[in-house]
């Protein structure tokens with residue numbers, strides 16, 4: 378199996394277009410055309426992890442964090458990034474990063490996993506991502522509408538929440554005049570023709586636009602298909618930053634802190650003053666999430682679990698919610714399992730391994 382086949386599965390889960398503008402998700406070293414010998418999942422593709430991949434005969438590392446973020450102008454091995462890149466290239470190891478695109482997939486992604494481990498249900502994005510949905514309007518002769526419907530559904534159009542095959546058809550009359558070099562499906566060349574048509578409408582994820590349009594054209598009888606593809610201001614219910622959800626039964630703030638400490642194996646949690654109120658609504662964002670404190674407040678969260686919170690940012694909690702910084706590595710550690718499970722499920726008889734290297738650069742002395 379080629380590395381490209383594994384990349385394709387990862388990108389079906391979290392398309393690269395969902396990554397933030399500053400990110401560098403995707404294949405960082407190696408080539409999709411290489412034959413894959415095994416996959417190693419990790420948070421960070423450090424030099425140590427590259428060595429582990431070599432020792433365990435895996436030539437593909439699937440990491441959450443891109444080891445290369447900015448450009449590399451010199452590759453001399455003077456820092457951990459260059460060391461990892463040199464080791465990977467020398468040993469023919471491909472490194473693939475699935476980063477903010479996996480953060481932005483709510484249920485099924487990094488934050489959905491965190492919520493699941495803490496018993497938080499009904500998760501939705503805290504900050505829905507814009508520009509992820511489009512609407513297709515396709516004009517099709519009445520007798521051919523079912524074929525076009527089936528084709529666009531199969532390509533991924535028509536999904537709204539837990540409903541699929543959603544569409545709307547409005548009947549009307551289309552007109553056209555076939556010109557030079559045409560072979561019209563109905564009507565005479567050079568004469569205006571009227572045809573009973575249906576305007577078929579369906580919503581689709583923007584990243585599937587190409588596939589849906591190709592499927593529509595293939596199933597449509599006309600040689601020139603009239604259609605409109607329109608960007609929507611609606612947001613996708615499962616794509617965006619952070620997650621907000623509820624605990625099945627409200628709990629005491631200290632009980633929740635205890636649960637976090639046990640589940641995430643954190644020796645210390647930095648948090649704002651406890652409010653004494655029961656916790657029902659909880660927001661989470663794995664990794665650096667202080668940019669969402671105001672969103673968590675506005676959404677009415679009682680508790681916000683994240684990492685990399687700076688001193689002044691703790692004040693933003695305003696005694697209205699508890700902000701808990703549980704550590705960057707700690708918050709995202711289960712992403713290693715998430716990637717492992719996704720790939721093992723797709724490639725049952727293939728070597729998919731979890732890295733044993735603890736890449737957390739932060740240590741605690743207490």
Ligand SMILES: [Zn+2]
Nearest residue numbers: 663664665709
């Ligand atoms: Zn992170």
